[in-house]
Amino acid sequence: MLHTFVAYVEDRPGVLTRVASLFRRLNINIVSLTVGRSERTGLSRMTVVAEASAEAGHRIQASLFKLENVVDVDDIAQAPSVTRELALIKVAATPKNRSQIFELVEVFRARVVDLAPESLMIEMTGVESKIEGLIQVLHEGDNKILEICRSGRLTMRRGHHTSSVMRAMGAGEADPLEPQLEAPEDNAANEPE
């Protein structure tokens, strides 16, 4: 099964290697990995997606916790969550065929972020399948895709923090200024993933 591990790790040299090495040792291919700053200073947040058996998932999570630089690990598995990916797609485009691409971009709720005489760059956020859909229709429309840069999956559980670790660190406290409703901003948020 596909596991999505969300890990809070100390922002230090070598931490990524330690996490990645754990998967390497099991000869598990990491499908997707994203790292960036989290809401806490000094802690980075990783989303690691990997294919492994259900039992292996438990052991990976337990082993990740054993890494000295790992503060918290959550195996999202089937829990309600939001997953997004960001893609930058550069397409060969001249003034002649631009408008056709603009239409596609509109349909996919993407946007054009750079326009050059012979190319344009599309920025798109969404679930994996949606990004792949755009890439597919670009191909079908005989557009020449020059470059694709994808962020990999970012995943967050819906609702409150459930981690006892993060709660102990003061995270997940109800904040009256933040809307607590699961109010989707657009339809995309309700799409099955």
Next chain:
Amino acid sequence: MGTKAKTQTSNAPLTTPARLTGAEIVWATLVGEGVTDVFGYPGGAILPVYDALRKFPIHHTLVRHEQGAAHMADGYSRASGKVGVAIATSGPGATNLVTGIATAMLDSIPIVCITGNVSSKVLGTDAFQEVDITGITLPVTKHNFLVNRPEDIAPAIRYAFQIAKSARPGPVLVDITKDAQQATALFDFEAAKPRPVRPHPMRVVDETGLAQAAELIRNAKRPVILAGHGIIESGAMEQVRTLAERAQIPVALTLLGLGAFPASHPLNLGMMGMHGESWVNHAIQDADLLIACGMRFDDRVTGTTSTYATKAKKIHIDVDPAEINKNIKVDIALIGDLREVLEELLPRVSARDGQAWLKTVEASKGASAVRDIKNLPDSGHLYAAHVIHDIWRITGGDAIVVTDVGQHQMWEAQYYHHEKPRTLITSGGLGTMGFALPAAIGAKFACPDKEVWVVAGDGGFQMTAAELSTIAQEKIKINIAIINNGYLGMVRQWQEFFYERNYEATPMVSPDFVKLADAHGIAGLTVSTRAEVAKAVNSARSAPGAFLINFKVEKEDSVYPMVSAGSALHEMIRRPGRDPLLESPADK
């Protein structure tokens, strides 16, 4: 230790902050952590540290190969329960430590290895003797540090000690660049204290689990306690004994668990697994409840997992959540420090009558006691079992025995009966040949008043035989028994059983070990008959210095019983003969 001048004459750590070089900080921190002995080998990138040693009350043992330093730190730790320390230089010095570090990792032994590295300016440039040792040791350490500022040295070393000791112990490496050793910083031992240990969130012992475990114990008809190394690391010997005695549960031990429960105790079954006695493995296979205490269902104790103790409910008590359901699926997991968990569990366990089951197990021993090779009349053949048995008898079972890896290791486990923890020191998980001699040196430094015996094969002994020089230089008293059968015996045994006796690369020509010892100023004897064994063992014991005995044993003896890889635990290869239970002199 010599009469060198010291600036720090007392063993008390520096309590007032002082400005020191990074090299001095290394030693001051070690003194603060209570270290009195280190094992190491100098070289360019660690020279500043060595230069500062004379100022501190720490004894340094010069090894002959850095692998020896790691094994000595390991043996020191296994004998004492304290953290062992090894020191090496950059590059080859550091890589030579790796086998020793991996040995400690697989057996959960707390050691701290300190390595020098090239100056931070040239880090990553393939400078002379530069190697990425934190990269290399990443999978075989609990954690490691690359330190390139003097002010980070004390916090890193203190943190390393905490990591090495806490939860499931293990090795930690601190790699310090040469410029960090040379520069100065304010040394404040107290301020360098690490943050408190972060508990593993999956480490849970809940009321329900405890209640269910107690219920299972109460209702069990055929329970067995599986006693592992975790008992010794956690110091839970009393708790396990109380559990066994109160509920009348027989105890089977892993190799590394030997000593955790007294061998002479009526509830002690003996060692389980690949070379465990048949009644031990049968008891496990017939059990309706297994209580695993600080053990990890290693493949050497389970046989094929699909056929392992299929009738038994399983309670697993271990400190490491990653061990739960790893090899064997268990019914109840109590994840925490073994002693603490047992202290919570014991009040819920009441006395129960286990006589019926104990009698069944006792009866299953049958004629096996007679089968024991040690009870055979002297046929002129010298069996390793005789040697081990005599060493046990003569030392009163009170010595620290440090074994190498192979047949002699299994014979030691079968014929030396360990009453107390930390009296058997052996490489179980990694199975590192060459472990015994250096680990014994470490053990002797940890317990200078204890009698220390090395039991090694002719193959493994030669892997680290250079450490004889270390023994000579340090003038320490260690007795060495080489079980010499002229083969890499365990490999030969596998070739005999599974490779049609194709003895490829296992016959081994060895030097005259007594002459080799003599070259080091170490006395020795060669023994080839059973009648000479006791006399030789006594000679070794009464000799003032180290002593080596070359026991020329039966060349093609095998370790029985044996559960071959891929077999169920109860499917054992028995000693051949007319009666599988009775040893026949005609067998050889």
